[in-house]
Amino acid sequence: MLLAATVPSACAVLAAGIFLDDFPDLSGTLVNVSLFLLLLAAFKPAVRRSTSLWLLGTVFAAVFIYANQLKIGVLGAPILASDGPAGLALLKVLSGWRMAVTCLCLLGIAIALVIAVRPRAGRFYLLTLPVLVAFGLVAGAQKLHAGLIWLIPSGADEGNLSLSQRHGELAFLLYDFAVFRGESSDIPTAAQVSELLAGVKLPDRSSPTFVKRNVYLVLLESVWDPRALGYYQFSRDPFDPRFRDALVRSGDSGVLVPGFGGGTANAEFEVLCGLSAPQVTIMFERMRKNMPCLPRVLRESGYLTTASHPYDAGFWNRDHAYPLLGFKRYFPINSFELDDMDGAFLADESAFRQVLQRLSSEVASDSPPTFNYIVSLSSHYPYDRNADRRPDRVHVLPESKELSQFANAVSYTTEAFMDFVESVHARDPDAIVAGFGDHAPALGAQPDPYKLSGLSFNRKSDRERSAIALSLTPALIIDGRRGPLSFGTVPLRALPELVLSALGPGSPTLPTSAVDSLLSHRWDVRMFNGQMLARSEDGWRVCANEQSNRAACNEARRTRVALDILRRDLGRGHQYSLRMLNAANYERAVSMSQDRRFGDCELRVDDWGPKSTTQNTQFNASSDGTNSLWFRVEARRGKPTIEIGNEQADLTIGSTIASSGFNDPEFVKRPGKHEVRWTCQDGSSGLIGTFTVLPAADSQAMLALGPTPPKDRCNATVIDYGPKRVSAGKPFNVQPDGRSAIWIKVAPKSGNFRLVVAGEPLQFTHAGQIVSLLSQGALEKALSRPGQVDLEFRCDGVLAASASIEVSTALIGER
Template identity: 45%
Template sequence: MGWRHVAWAAAVPLAAAWLAAAALGTRYSPWGLALDGLVLLTLLVALRLSARGPIALWMTGVLYALLLVAAPAFKVAQLQQPVLAADATALVALLQVLSGWRLWLAAALLAGVALLAAWAWWPRRGGWLGLLLAAGVAAGWLLGAAWLDGQLDRAAPLASPDNLIERLERRGGGLFLMADFAHYRREKASVPGAAAVARALDGLSRPRMLAGPGFRPRNVHVVLIETAWDPLQLGHFRFSRDPFDPRFRRAMEQSKDSAVLVPGFGGATANAEFEALCGLPATRDQVAFEHTLAKPMPCLPRLLRQAGYLATASHPYHAGFWSRDQAYPLLGFERYYPVNAFELDDLDGMFLADASTYRQVLARLEQESDPRPQFNYVVSLSSHYPYERAAHRPDRIAVTPQAPLLEAYANAIAYSTQAFMDYVQEVQARDPDALVVGFGDHAPVLGQAPDPYELSGIVLPTRRDSVAEPPLMALPALARVPLLVFDGRKGVVPVGEIPMFAISDLVLSRLGEDAPRTWLSAFREAGLHADRTRLFLGHTTVRRGGHWQLCRGPHPDCEAARSLRERLVTLRQDLARGDQHALSWLQIAGLSAPTGMQVEKRFADCDLQVDAWGPDSLVQGQDFNPQADGSNTFWFRLASARGQPRLRIGQDLDVPLTIAGLNGSASLDPGQRDRLRDGDALAWVCPDGRQGQIGRLSMQPANVTASAQAGCAAGIKDFGPRELRAGEPFNVQPDGRPAGWLALSPGSQGFELTVAGQVVDYSISDQVASFTVDEALAPAFAQPGHIPVALACAGKVVARARITVLDPAPR
């Protein structure tokens, strides 16, 4: 095997770098490309000693180019941040929030890459030594990357030390990620000593974290509104109406556009939660709930709980997602209501609709018998990517020029802000003195082709910095999300622009002078104003002259901000996973004592309720609902779905069940299709053993076709409309009447068609039967419900379908 394959494979990242620059805007420097080439070349030389052929070398070059050159550029384009070591955990979380075809595609890609890599790298006979050498080379690079990165920093300092995008472009993808892994390991294991904590607390007075004698508690409601961000900031686009609910917009105006500065973009909601509830900045590249939090902390729920509150959290998703079931008790919550505590009666995609979430939260508060004041924390979900909505929430907003993902987001946030304002009004009606705080967690992901942010001039001005450029730049709109404070009878109050980690201090400050206080209050009293700095996507920002600005180069305010942030980080590490020297300094008992939390689970982790399914009548050996990949598919209309149930047919046929919102499907390959038998029972089965019956199959022999003996045969492959709105026109024909259609199985003829229990005339063309809705059928299509459709031979029903009529669209 010639060395030319080594040379050419080592050059593959150059092609990926060219594509990254041309299509994604990430421009690796010559030094960065040289470092990538050096890392890859040493791996290829070692692999050459074990490889069975050139495919292993080319596979290594292609994977290196994809994972370490193209993938970081793609993530920068999508999320304004490179691929980081902590993303390995985030990838698992991402797979958990995908559904339907997105989940199967992601799983197939990962499995395909893993199998292909294993096949390519399996060594030739006697080649294990070379494979071990390659592993040693990779380990050597991993261990030495941090040292080399530090040497390069000293030789050629970055214009902005916090700029991860510039660091990626200067260092190349391989060295950048390996050095970040070393940083990740150090930060995860970092536990400051007593002296470091003393320096962080130097000059501070002890904050009062217990309520004073004059404290008069009132109910507190804090709502994190998923992906709440103002689309009107995208000046390149026109919206047919304001995406925000009119009441939400008025409240923003009354608040004088108060805003929260978020820690990240497009995801990692748990970091926003940590900051808002604990009053300290989250880690740069890790999810604090999973990687940082290990000990009880004096966070907002704990402070209010010690002040006599019942502290509850409601988040209608899996309790273990981002380790919330482990993190929430450490923050001080007493009760946690995950998805198992909610009726899944109204879904937007795979998430419970906000209107249902708030309605059920209010019902729980109404039934609460505990006399203590409430700290009621809610995380909403229905405006979560990919911004899907139920059919009874149709589009309200059109976007021009066309941008499908932006339009989906605009419509999703319209319904989400409407639900939030309904919730606020209901809370105020029940309790006029309640404090309600609502805020977003990050700006939305809106796609890359084209990028709506870039078209509107909203980008991070952080690439290819130079000392000649201004050291301070305006903070991009990506960093700001709405913040609304409804302070009882005072109504909406302006609070300005604050970092996310100042939310808890804001809440406590609205509860009066004798309310508990946070660490930020101690910094503020010392004149340090820690709430005037924050880290956004790894970039230092500072409040100066009444405006938030992004640090791009050396500047006294930026250096002071970095120094102050390091004190906050030391405090966070000490409290979250260290020896909690800061609590000893406080001399307040009970702030680190473990407290129990009850996780409410009214419903099972896995469950399924099926309203309708089909086709339930098949012809032996013939396709039904055929797909492009050759499979045959059952469809299901669901009343509710939880967990990951599978479909069991008969005694031993077990296939995956794909669920998206209240729709489900299960695909069978031709071999599985041929195993179906008349009378087979369909059931759903959960990993924990729970199961339930769905129905039974009716199978006709394959020889039941149009013949002299039978004279009748029928089967339905597909039909339409499957779903429509009461009173609205559909599939209108030239004579003005609507029509329905059925795609028939081969050989179907001579059958009787009934719709809504009435025998109707039909015509067949190219194996498609069509019928018109006359005056006799019109009433059935004018009211919500289900319309049965059946094909019968000799009085026996041989195929069925069901048309769903939804409520009329709201006017």
């Protein structure tokens, strides 16, 4: 049993050191092994053989040592109790190989556990022992979370990462679960709130007398300055020049956000409510009460408050949380035309354009002032992009695939945002437009761009600099004709009050701003990834139980506790603070409408093919034996599948061309016309067209489908193709097998040609008017060098047509 715990743990430690370049702390590993031994001892009487203990030990070590170090390397935080719901949310975002790998890993762990814990015949009752041990550990953690648990002080300021490494992930996870449960169950009492607000000075709540200007607040997904990664050089500034110029004119103002690599909804909560988000859960998932947030305050002042978020309405519980914040209207993905997609997300240019079109259609002389909150998405992980419309323009040295994808995504997002700002001010010069990044991006761990640039949570010497650099994102408040405002570096929750103050004298305030009279250092504390940052005379510092900055950290600790009480009382508690702040009117519920002009799942195509075949004859056959249809996609929502008769096939989309492969289809054996439909799990479906299967001997029917070129005659005319521009050596339109794909639309009578590059013939598929080919041999070599690649259509050695692809690169200079 000892070996079953120690050997897999040692292997996991070595694997983390070799593959992740990150050895776990010895002290934490010893605690992990001790707890593994306890759990294995509980399982031993029930399991069939010693190999089951080895399997359990391997699973424990893989999850709590190796996977924990992997998460630290990618997201800068250990495995947390809140990762359960967060992981489910992530699965909704992942697609392709990332989804496949994640599902395979989870399935492998589940199968291993089922095999390992299968008890001996007649001894199922013995499984109650490990269940009781696990229950005892969890219950004990909850009971002790206010004091000590496994030598971990519940109020520790050193951060979750340090706690996990020093005390072992399994012990830390028990502690974190207790804190997670406490966030939901610890409701502040009237006495606690009264003590907090004793002596508060209430602001004047008479009717506001300010000039009601339109306000736009934009969350810029994952926007963070890549130039902070000093190990790398960029061919150009990843930020749009206008965005960079606005930042410079603002004095490089920025906000300190609550999380790293994700947790967008908590950033939303802070920027909309002016309160600190919880570190152990997503606030939108826990909210139960109407809150005095920015949308509600402006709504009470006569504003039409609107939220636009072009993704699933219920993601992170937004459809429930937004009305509690005071929004009157909500435009989720169902209200947007999906006319330009970057992977799974609507391109920011399209999202901003559609928001402006909607506003233009609503303008009237008696229209109320508007507060428009917009969430951008096309720079969301994994930073997929429609390379045909938005080719690479930022190149990175040394090469880093994910960093390059991120830098280019940020380039296009900041460009779209500044285009939006200019469009707003062209029609409304006095409007206030604010934008901010919600968190720094996840950039992978092989290699880790952050660690190479000296920003590492694992190295103690780097932690303070890393925490400050990775919590800081760019932020702008562009005050109409006055231009960008300068406000320094503040916690994100300060932004709504800065926006309100920009409205001028007599503007409304958040009711919670009254605590400024009690908490003079309200803006001098920031919880980030489980670490507490405090502002002192020499700037922002991390409080980690050391002697330095003791006064600033003690004040920050007092402020943090007070803000936590305020958040829990307002979000889930009895809202005693509203009555004590003379703001009981915010308890009243308000309604929110939700625009759902489009369905959750649909498919629209401009063209498709092939549309016929001969009985028992394959069509557009692939190397894996599947028979494929191609589709030129106009719009797609959800995950539609293609259906012919009773047979279904998944739809794979790359840019605007999709394909659906049928394995040994039965319908080709039945002559006649077969409907081709798209279908969705919600029951929605639509007709695409009719696929004709001709009897083997029916040549007249074949002729009726239209003229085709004689078998001995070659013809080729190119109508369109894509991509037209690529970056040297960079993948594009990546297919499931990892190869890049090119499509070419040819004239109807084209056929019997050879496709050649640099004198070498290429393998390709010709179905209907679409020629498709994958990167291969001479083509792949040609695309790896800057220049022009000519795809030549040849008939008997004579050039009949060509399609030229520009292969570009750039000299990477000093930034």
